[in-house]
Amino acid sequence: MVMPFRQKIGRSRTTAALNLMLVLALVLSWASVAQAQTRNDILFTMEFEGSYSPMRPDGNSRISIVNSPVRSGTRAALIELSTSDPVNYRTELTSQSQHTFRLGQEYWVGMSIYLPSDWVKDYSTEIVMQIHSWPDKDLGEDWRNPPIALYVNGDQWQMRLRTDSKALTKMGQYELDKTFGNLGTIKRGGWTDWVFHIKYNYDSTGLLEAWADGKKVVDHKGPVTQNDKDGGFLKFGIYKWDWKGGATATSKRALYFDAFRIGGAGSDYASVAPSGTTPGGETPKPTPTPTPSEDANQTPSTSLLLLTRPFSIEEMFEPQASDDMALFETRASDESEPHEQSPTREYSSAEVQAPILTSPVGASNKAAPVLTWRGVEGATGYYYSVKGPQGLVHDMEYIPSDGNCVNGQCKVSLPVDLDDGTYTWWVASTDDYATSGPSRALSFSVDRAAPPTVPVAIAPEGGIANKATEMVWSAVEGAEEYELRISGKGGVVFETRLTAEAEGGQCSLPVMELGKGTYRWMVRAVGASGNSAWSKPMRFTLAPGAARPQPLEPQIVARQASPVLTWAHLPKASTYVVEVRDDSGVIFLRVVRASDVMQGGICSVQGPLLENGKQYLWRVRNQRNGVWSESSRLQLGQSTKQ
Known part of the structure; x- marks a missing residue:
């Protein structure tokens, strides 16, 4: 029950007078404020x-x-x-x-x-x-x-x-x-x-x-x-x-x-x-406090x-709760809390996927490595972080997708050289409204006096029909030369050393004719500070005369970012295996039924998304006899249709 005003403030005439003066002062102040409010x-x-x-x-x-x-x-x-x-x-x-x-x-x-x-x-x-x-x-x-x-x-x-x-x-x-x-x-x-x-x-x-x-x-x-x-x-x-x-x-x-x-x-x-x-x-200069008669802001x-x-006079002397919601009406109850719904990716960071990192990983002799990752559909930018022995080197640095991402691949060159040591890095994607969680981190070590990193053997692998073949491997930083070795049943049958000349991130060398049989081959990089370890061995089998598919298109230059791979059908083949490689290894492997992909004697499969300027190899084999076609070079052309 609210007490009568005279009981709440009537302990003395002095108190009552002071309270009344306060009320009058507030009312006069309000009148002054109302004037200023109207003017402004x-x-x-x-x-x-x-x-x-x-x-x-x-x-x-x-x-x-x-x-x-x-x-x-x-x-x-x-x-x-x-x-x-x-x-x-x-x-x-x-x-x-x-x-x-x-x-x-x-x-x-x-x-x-x-x-x-x-x-x-x-x-x-x-x-x-x-x-x-x-x-x-x-x-x-x-x-x-x-x-x-x-x-x-x-x-x-x-x-x-x-x-x-x-x-x-x-x-x-x-x-x-x-x-x-x-x-x-x-x-x-x-x-x-x-x-x-x-x-x-x-x-x-x-x-x-x-x-x-x-x-x-x-x-x-x-x-x-x-x-x-x-x-x-x-x-x-x-x-x-x-x-x-x-x-x-x-x-x-x-x-x-x-x-x-x-x-x-x-x-x-x-x-x-x-x-x-x-x-x-x-910062503006101080202005005098305005009086009620001044036209002031x-x-x-x-x-x-x-x-x-x-309000009541009692309210002015009663302690007020900080949440006086009962005094003010709101709109209908179903509209009083306009919570936004969560449609598609607008409000769910789970739909803004974290990217997949690709390089660098492992040892590096480059003080300012290039960070690369697979782009995320819908992302307008990325935040990258790099942590080293002394803590964060780059903390959530932002880069836009435009100018840094091409055909699904993104990269950023670190602006400063890194000291020798081990580093961890990760990337988050954003659509400027929501941001993903951090990607799975990768680690790399910088040792500028270290030998080159280990190259990756790309082709040949598996069954092949031609006696002469082309060896293909990834180019690596710091390599001045490469050593290539091919071994058969009786030991090393071919070994050479050649100058490092790369095209599209790959090196290659045609080799002499080899006899029927199974071989394994590997390659290592030679640098000023020493040699890398040998690559992981890759095996291939020569089966001269075996039926194998014939790749048709594309040859050398692809005009679409995700090209259609076509080859001539083998009469007795029921199932094919299609493979695309880059310098990191196999990036696309598809097993298809001939009845699903063949029309008019021609088979076709939609290939992977290619990166502009990068070189690839693709091939196809009859799954039954395991003999691969010749590997066809593949590179996305400048006139690519997106």
Whole structure:
């Protein structure tokens, strides 16, 4: 039961007088603020001086008002999220009951965000601010991705737009899906001041400008939202969708917010910006505190704005709960928590696959090796890390796919030489919205005085019909010459040493005619600092006169990234084995029935994805007699059709 006002403040006339003076002072201050608010077109503000009401939590309620750190005033909001929370992927504050972004209207938004010094760099992205759009339920629309969102991705700020002019928008089906990547490196242990200028529309009249600490980082003219008649609303906090599947690189998140303001068309940068920054990043000169009669850009505090709702005198002297949700109505219960659904790969990092690393691995005598891996479909960039004897040499360095990935193969040259020692490296892929977990790591050692690495024998192998054959192996770093050795039943039958001349990453040598029988061969590299070990032996069998398939196309140059391999059918063959090799060994092996791949006496199989400029060998054999065709060289041409 609420006690009568006179009993709560009536201990003495002095106390009553002081309390009455406080009330009058607050009311007068509010009147002054209301004037300034009208002049500056400030529509909503939140300084967290005492509580976060009338905003309300979405997800969890782990929201505290703290006195340090603060951006302005004496308080700020601390928002926390843990994988052990009841809603383990979302703790946010929403303004959906206080302000709506209306189609065709212009707005200015300002806020300051503080990431603590122990903020863990994570491969998993999180949204820290989003403007969501109300779905048109009468048309059958459901919740979709937010049209405007601000992210932390690794160590970078990013923004993303997803807009659509259709009356009915479905999840993931947007006319514009644009990411503004790498807006700046996040600041640990400090505030980042954000200002957004928005013309909220789904057509060419839209506008999005963004400043971080006074530096303009986004300048977009065009649609910025979806075609929803009820407009949108703003939320901020932590939305980490990957935690629906469990912890990523961290299981806890905490960040701070302060100085949140929304202004209308009559507002400007200075009206909403956290104090201390201008659009040029300069710190403005101090200005005198305005009086109620001055036409000043005064920003009201939260405690004064709360007086705009109905209140009782008792409330002003009663301790207030930080979550005053009961005083403010929200929309219908089924719309009060607009959780985004998780369609396809938009919201599941499991669909953003980690890449498969290829080289370097093992010993290397190159101080600045080239890292190579298989590209991931849909990835727009990659983060690579290299850890050595003294710790991280490269920590989540970002490279875009464009310019670094060709025909499914990606590579990056390390910008600095590495000291001798053992290193571990891994790569994560990103589509600028979600980031995969780290790839399986590979290790390599650098010894600049070491001999060359061991080459890989590629061909011949298995049954062959021709007496003269061509030996093919991979070229290796540091090799000046190669030694080749062929052994038969009675011992070594052929041995030679030749100058290292490579083409497309491979070396080759035609050898003399050999008699019928089984042989094994191997190769090693010779360098200035010594010889490598011998390659793993490869066996082949000569069966002169045996029937073997005849490769037809492609020969030498392929015009398609994934070429069709064709050969002449053998009358009695029922099953074929098709093989493609590169300098790392067999990359494609397919067993096919002749009845499935033969038409008009010609057999054909879709081959693997080839890397531009790299050399390959392909061959085919009748599975019954095991005799391979001659190996045909294969290289992707410059006029490749993607």
